[in-house]
Amino acid sequence: MKLTGAEIIWECLQKEGVDVVFGYPGGAILPTYDAMTKYSKIHHVLVRHEQGATHMADGYARASGRVGVAIATSGPGATNMVTGIATAMMDSSPIVCITGQVGSKAIGTDAFQETDVTGVTLPITKHNYLVTKPGDIARAIREAFYIAQSGRPGPVLVDITKDAQQMTCEFDWEAAAPRLPGYRPTHRAPSSEFARAAELINSAKRPLILAGQGILKSGTTAEVLKLAKTAGIPITTTLLGIGVIPASSPFNLGMMGMHGEAWVNEAIQQADLLIALGMRFDDRVTGNLKTYALNAKKIHVDIDPTEINKNVPVDVALIGDLREVLAEIQPQVKKADHAEWWATINASRGDAAVRDIQSLPDSGHLYAAHVINDLWRLTQKRDTIVVTDVGQHQMWEAQYFRHEKPRSLITSGGLGTMGFALPAAIGAKFACPEKDVWVVVGDGGFQMTSCELATAEQEGIKVNVAIINNSFLGMVRQWQEFFYDKRYAATPMTGPDFVKLAEAYRLKGLRCNKRGDVKATVEKTLAAKETVVIDFVVEKEDSVFPMVPAGADLDKMIRRPKQDVMLESGSDKEWEMPGSTLPNVFAEAKAEAKALNGRGKAARASGPARKTPKSAKSNRR
Amino acid sequence: MAKHTLIAYVEDVPGVLNRVASLFRRRNFNIDSLTVGGTDQPGVSRLTVVVDTTEAGARIVEANLYKLVNVLRVDDLTHKASLTRELGLVKIKVSPETRAQVLQLVEVFRARVVDVDEKTITVEVTGTPEKIAKFELIVRPYGIVEMVRTGAVSMARGHEPVSSAPPLVRTAADHHHDTSGISMSV
Ligand SMILES: Cc1cc2nc3c(=O)[nH]c(=O)nc-3n(C[C@H](O)[C@H](O)[C@H](O)COP(=O)(O)OP(=O)(O)OC[C@H]3O[C@@H](n4cnc5c(N)ncnc54)[C@H](O)[C@@H]3O)c2cc1C
Ligand SMILES: Cc1ncc(C[n+]2csc(CCOP(=O)(O)OP(=O)(O)O)c2C)c(N)n1
Ligand SMILES: [Mg+2]
Numbered sequence: 114m115k116l117t118g119a120e121i122i123w124e125c126l127q128k129e130g131v132d133v134v135f136g137y138p139g140g141a142i143l144p145t146y147d148a149m150t151k152y153s154k155i156h157h158v159l160v161r162h163e164q165g166a167t168h169m170a171d172g173y174a175r176a177s178g179r180v181g182v183a184i185a186t187s188g189p190g191a192t193n194m195v196t197g198i199a200t201a202m203m204d205s206s207p208i209v210c211i212t213g214q215v216g217s218k219a220i221g222t223d224a225f226q227e228t229d230v231t232g233v234t235l236p237i238t239k240h241n242y243l244v245t246k247p248g249d250i251a252r253a254i255r256e257a258f259y260i261a262q263s264g265r266p267g268p269v270l271v272d273i274t275k276d277a278q279q280m281t282c283e284f285d286w287e288a289a290a291p292r293l294p295g296y297r298p299t300h301r302a303p304s305s306e307f308a309r310a311a312e313l314i315n316s317a318k319r320p321l322i323l324a325g326q327g328i329l330k331s332g333t334t335a336e337v338l339k340l341a342k343t344a345g346i347p348i349t350t351t352l353l354g355i356g357v358i359p360a361s362s363p364f365n366l367g368m369m370g371m372h373g374e375a376w377v378n379e380a381i382q383q384a385d386l387l388i389a390l391g392m393r394f395d396d397r398v399t400g401n402l403k404t405y406a407l408n409a410k411k412i413h414v415d416i417d418p419t420e421i422n423k424n425v426p427v428d429v430a431l432i433g434d435l436r437e438v439l440a441e442i443q444p445q446v447k448k449a450d451h452a453e454w455w456a457t458i459n460a461s462r463g464d465a466a467v468r469d470i471q472s473l474p475d476s477g478h479l480y481a482a483h484v485i486n487d488l489w490r491l492t493q494k495r496d497t498i499v500v501t502d503v504g505q506h507q508m509w510e511a512q513y514f515r516h517e518k519p520r521s522l523i524t525s526g527g528l529g530t531m532g533f534a535l536p537a538a539i540g541a542k543f544a545c546p547e548k549d550v551w552v553v554v555g556d557g558g559f560q561m562t563s564c565e566l567a568t569a570e571q572e573g574i575k576v577n578v579a580i581i582n583n584s585f586l587g588m589v590r591q592w593q594e595f596f597y598d599k600r601y602a603a604t605p606m607t608g609p610d611f612v613k614l615a616e617a618y619r620l621k622g623l624r625c626n627k628r629g630d631v632k633a634t635v636e637k638t639l640a641a642k643e644t645v646v647i648d649f650v651v652e653k654e655d656s657v658f659p660m661v662p663a664g665a666d667l668d669k670m671i672r673r674p675k676q677d678v679m680l681e682s683g684s685d686k687e688w689e690m691p692g693s694t695l696p697n698v699f700a701e702a703k704a705e706a707k708a709l710n711g712r713g714k715a716a717r718a719s720g721p722a723r724k725t726p727k728s729a730k731s732n733r734r
Numbered sequence: 735m736a737k738h739t740l741i742a743y744v745e746d747v748p749g750v751l752n753r754v755a756s757l758f759r760r761r762n763f764n765i766d767s768l769t770v771g772g773t774d775q776p777g778v779s780r781l782t783v784v785v786d787t788t789e790a791g792a793r794i795v796e797a798n799l800y801k802l803v804n805v806l807r808v809d810d811l812t813h814k815a816s817l818t819r820e821l822g823l824v825k826i827k828v829s830p831e832t833r834a835q836v837l838q839l840v841e842v843f844r845a846r847v848v849d850v851d852e853k854t855i856t857v858e859v860t861g862t863p864e865k866i867a868k869f870e871l872i873v874r875p876y877g878i879v880e881m882v883r884t885g886a887v888s889m890a891r892g893h894e895p896v897s898s899a900p901p902l903v904r905t906a907a908d909h910h911h912d913t914s915g916i917s918m919s920v
Contacts (some may be wrong), residue, residue: 149796231749232752235749235753235756236756236760239803240803243748243749260803293803294745295744295745295802295803295805295806295807296803297800365804376913417801418797418800418801419794419797419801421797422790422793422794423794426790523795609854
């Protein structure tokens with residue numbers, strides 16, 4: 114069958130089972146858009162910015178586990194995709210980006226809207242292709258889909274010249290099967306390693322499972338819970354692991370890391386065995402590597418060999434797909450309950466356990482934590498996906514919204530991309546139209562991609578946008594408060610009237626500034642047919658606790674104020690800096706991490722001690 | 735830190751050298767030298783990369799190389815019996831008085847004179863990178879007009895087993911005693 118290159122693109126997408134693509138047209142991709150009119154089975158969503166297209170493809174992929182597709186033109190269209198591609202790369206999200214390129218004869222001439230897109234995206238894609246002949250399109254797209262979703266997933270970009278789209282050639286799907294002799298998506302650890310791992314698990318007194326996004330990718334929630342139950346092992350999750358273990362499971366201690374639960378970080382430092390399952394020891398998870406979990410042996414299960422010993426040296430590495438690894442290890446694990454270890458952990462939970470902020474009296478102030486916790490309560494019975502942006506609201510969501518199911522939280526973890534939430538939520542809604550999709554976003558991040566409200570309106574889809582409006586780039590403000598003596602450089606921020614903005618897009622806008630109104634606002638939102646934007650006007654200078662300052666020891670946390678600010682706001686409350694002096698948190702961490710790997714300059718002696726304790730924290734504006 | 739010599743077999747496709755080089759930059763490793771050339775198999779190129787790093791660092795480099803889709807196989811020759819060769823061209827300043835001395839040094843290093851004019855002698859010297867460095871050191875006092883080194887190329891000696899799997903997942907089965915049996919068809 115003779116087809117144009119453009120038609121071949123759509124044939125391939127159809128054969129790959131694609132039902133929706135997110136894109137934006139332009140000169141170099143125009144032949145493909147023209148051919149689209151013949152392929153009505155694939156729905157095209159016109160975005161308002163190509164960054165949005167990539168985040169939508171990403172959100173679609175994270176919600177469904179299938180490959181998300183984004184399309185853009187050459188030059189500025191393609192470079193606008195960079196942030197979204199890097200976001201997908203960091204969090205191993207399978208997306209395929211198709212970009213138009215100038216005609217093959219014009220390549221290298223600085224032609225109109227020419228950019229070396231494969232060059233630009235080389236370090237932020239799992240793989241990419243420049244296709245200059247129609248006959249190469251099918252194989253490139255097939256390989257792109259295969260690479261994107263196999264092994265450790267990730268973004269793949271296919272850059273196709275305009276002439277390749279226009280010329281015709283024979284379309285042969287079978288002949289275009291992937292031929293990738295050097296691609297090794299998965300591996301198998303030698304059985305000797307399994308025996309060593311089982312031995313470590315069976316002899317541990319204080320084991321702890323670190324549950325990461327790999328569990329979600331491999332769909333092994335049940336298998337992990339079985340392992341935990343057999344050997345009585347507590348579980349903690351990373352940010353991207355939230356939801357893979359139900360929040361209500363008695364084995365789930367909560368999140369680890371920078372804004373993780375204090376008792377979790379303490380447990381990590383006390384554990385004698387860490388079983389890392391599909392997580393990559395991000396620096397937000399480990400804090401100071403020099404003092405990280407020194408009492409513990411480590412077993413690291415990961416599909417990607419480059420993750421092993423990257424940040425944390427491990428005792429046993431089980432490289433492979435979690436599903437296979439867990440199936441092989443489970444029969445070798447002996448029953449245990451570790452009652453003593455559980456008692457230790459439960460003791461350190463103390464009064465911090467179950468932050469039941471619901472029972473706190475209403476102080477007349479609206480706190481983000483309240484909004485998010487109420488949102489969880491009010492939507493508990495519904496099938497909900499929450500998509501968060503980046504900042505304080507993201508951490509509060511992680512702490513106060515209890516996720517019971519995998520893929521019920523979608524967030525940019527590794528790259529921390531502000532502006533991710535709204536477009537990713539639109540993508541998630543296309544993947545799961547039957548679910549409620551909530552956006553929890555800061556006033557700052559919302560303004561980065563709020564143009565996609567128009568996309569939601571044009572598509573007639575409903576996402577519920579909860580803006581946690583603190584009139585600040587809150588997370589940065591918090592760092593300034595803690596580490597820069599409250600010099601609020603460039604963090605106070607104004608914005609439009611979000612209610613009117615929603616209305617300008619012919620959507621519904623609501624405002625809520627009282628705790629007592631949260632319920633009614635959420636109910637109104639759920640009842641509305643269209644996308645709703647809620648402006649939750651919250652306390653301006655609230656902070657996320659606990660916090661491990663970047664590069665500090667994991668158990669040296671800035672703790673939540675003794676008396677909860679949410680109880681009695683407006684008065685000055687002391688918050689505690691960790692007891693020991695902090696390292697110079699902004700410079701040392703990376704150098705130390707590198708030195709630990711033995712590849713980098715030797716770590717400098719830790720910098721000047723920071724002033725501590727800090728002055729009182731004011732909650733007033 | 736020590737010099738590690740890695741061999742990577744790569745598919746001979748556009749941009750592949752860029753991918754390899756970019757990897758070293760991105761992962762913060764310094765390349766001492768990198769050479770690339772053909773092999774006996776069509777469509778397969780061979781890279782020799784010398785990188786200054788620790789043992790753990792070398793494993794990270796190796797695993798990252800394997801992760802590149804166009805990389806077919808990686809061998810770390812650092813701790814294997816291997817041959818390493820480099821070629822240097824050195825243009826040395828000579829006068830009627832020093833010409834004989836320089837020629838004598840060329841003889842000692844088993845180098846070859848490839849060009850001569852009234853003011854210079856150009857010498858081709860092959861051997862280990864250390865030998866070439868030594869030659870450079872010895873002739874420097876006469877004045878080096880121009881010099882170029884190709885970078886090292888390496889090869890395992892004899893029937894040393896080579897692995898086709900990244901570190902940590904290698905098993906006995908991954909070590910092929912007959913290297914010609916490894917399929918690297920593209
Ligand atoms: C403001 C902010 C604050 C943050 N604070 C925290 C914090 O307090 N705590 C925290 O945890 N994070 C925090 N993060 C997120 C953090 O930066 C990382 O993104 C996160 O810790 C990564 O989680 P992960 O390792 O589980 O997931 P990923 O980074 O996705 O890693 C998953 C790992 O699983 C492996 N894998 C994938 N598939 C499989 C499979 N089938 N089988 C086996 N292995 C597989 C992958 O190779 C990879 O190594 C924060 C981010 C931001 C923006
Ligand atoms: C694109 C981008 N630019 C800058 C940052 C740095 N940054 C991280 S959090 C944050 C503040 C976010 O403010 P807002 O969206 O209002 O959320 P809040 O922290 O107030 O909840 C900033 C600027 C980022 N993560 N992403
Ligand atoms: Mg804000």
